[in-house]
Amino acid sequence: MKIGIIGAGIGGMAIAVRASLQGHDVEVYEANDFPGGKLSEFRTKGYRFDAGPSLFTMPQYVDELFRLAGENPSDYFSYEKLSTVCNYFWEDGTALSAYADTDKFEEELLEKLLIPKGVLKDMLADSRTKYELTGRIFLEQPIHKLKPWFSKEVGKAMLKLYKLDIFKSMHQLNQKKLKHPKLIQFFDRFATYNGSDPYRASGILNIIPHFEHHFGAFFPKGGMINITNALHHLAVRNGVKFHFNKKVEKIRVEQGKAKGIICDGENIDFGAVISNMDVLPTYKKLLPNEKHPERILKAERSSSALIFYWGIKQSFPQLDLHNIFFSDFYKEEFDAIKSGSIHHDPTVYVNISSKLNLTDAPEGCENWFTMINVPHNSGQNWDKLIPEARNNILKKLSRILGVNIEELIETEEILDPRRIQLRTSSHGGALYGTASNSRNAAFARHANFSRNIKGLYFCGGSVHPGGGIPLCLLSAKITADELSEF
Ligand SMILES: Cc1cc2nc3c(=O)[nH]c(=O)nc-3n(C[C@H](O)[C@H](O)[C@H](O)COP(=O)(O)OP(=O)(O)OC[C@H]3O[C@@H](n4cnc5c(N)ncnc54)[C@H](O)[C@@H]3O)c2cc1C
Structure with missing residues (x-):
């Protein structure tokens, strides 16, 4: 069958590979002149920046695509496991390294925060339980259909419903289990991994640390962009045809069936259409x-x-690939986001890929991807908010690092919610589609198929099972299963 895919984001490319391996004739129409959607890169004045995602977890989902195609993943795509997952800094001078080795991380917690051994491991064990009870049900199956609900797994999860902490917020749960404000903040932050608010999101989201601290955090050789390149080349090798600079205008529907697309005013026929667009x-x-x-x-x-891509003409040995500078006003920071604004003391994330990919910055310099969480675009006055936030971020980083950061910036680019929307068509520039702030968030996401239009499918971060690279790759897997039943 001829299949048309709208969008060459991670989800679009992954479903293209899977559909073509099912024997379909696959064509991808992409509005940009490059693949990857949010996962792209750019270069300026000797610096290279990954434009979007910076944290890579669950690389096995990328490998799986190569294996399906009968290829050895490491011939085309390689990555290293991080020994230090992330460095955390607070205004009072505390600096904490989250090590991948939990024994070492517990020693660090004992030394820096006087947190007794066992607390971290108990918390991660709880995370693991939540993942084992619900991960396969909610992340790997079409929950909008009845079939997955009549399985042994669901029965088992139902019996242990009390362990899922659905009715508490993440913050309430972390507060109850952890007591230490800095460790609570550390665990609360995982809500932001899918663009949510720990003070509102359900405690079930405490499965997220399991991804990072059990399966691990990784860095692709050559940078995040190589996830995009690897998938794009794999798709091409398997016969997928890409059309760049082709913005799809309409999906053609006749008598309740998707019949094709309209692009550049031209009717193009397909047996099924898959939208990777929001x-x-x-x-x-x-x-x-x-x-x-x-x-x-x-x-x-x-x-x-809101991201500031800064070329920094100094190197900082105390920083690593991932660095977080926490706000002292965490609740207020999320309240500000909820109200559509930005707090004056936001938590700042600095990603420096040149720590591992040395050619990403000139010698002695670093490429800082400096990001804060902000609300999606709903018409705020960004031209006022952005310079204010820039100023607050610079003051915060300079305070904590004890150096005037602004004087070290030799090149700057900015990405804000308006431009994210413009470049990827994501509504409001939201990074992960819908938020997971409500208990029924999983069901509030669109299914991977249309109930009303036969032959129309959806794949990517705005639909089931959600945003982020690993979930987009799982989205493609579920969509491929649906497609095989068409
Ligand atoms: C700044 C930032 C940081 C992030 N950090 C992380 C992270 O650290 N780790 C992580 O796992 N995830 C992260 N994410 C989220 C992750 O990038 C996304 O969930 C994922 O890349 C979305 O992939 P997707 O398949 O939904 O497609 P998208 O990347 O949304 O791409 C959709 C594609 O469809 C195309 N398109 C849209 N409309 C049309 C049309 N009409 N015709 C043709 N083409 C069209 C767009 O041009 C685009 O290329 C981050 C995202 C951003 C922006």
């Missing part, structure tokens, strides 16, 4: 005359990001 604009722009799932389209969007 589901909201897919309905509003490409399917204006069809019935819309309004309740799903109105679900709260995840947070977005």
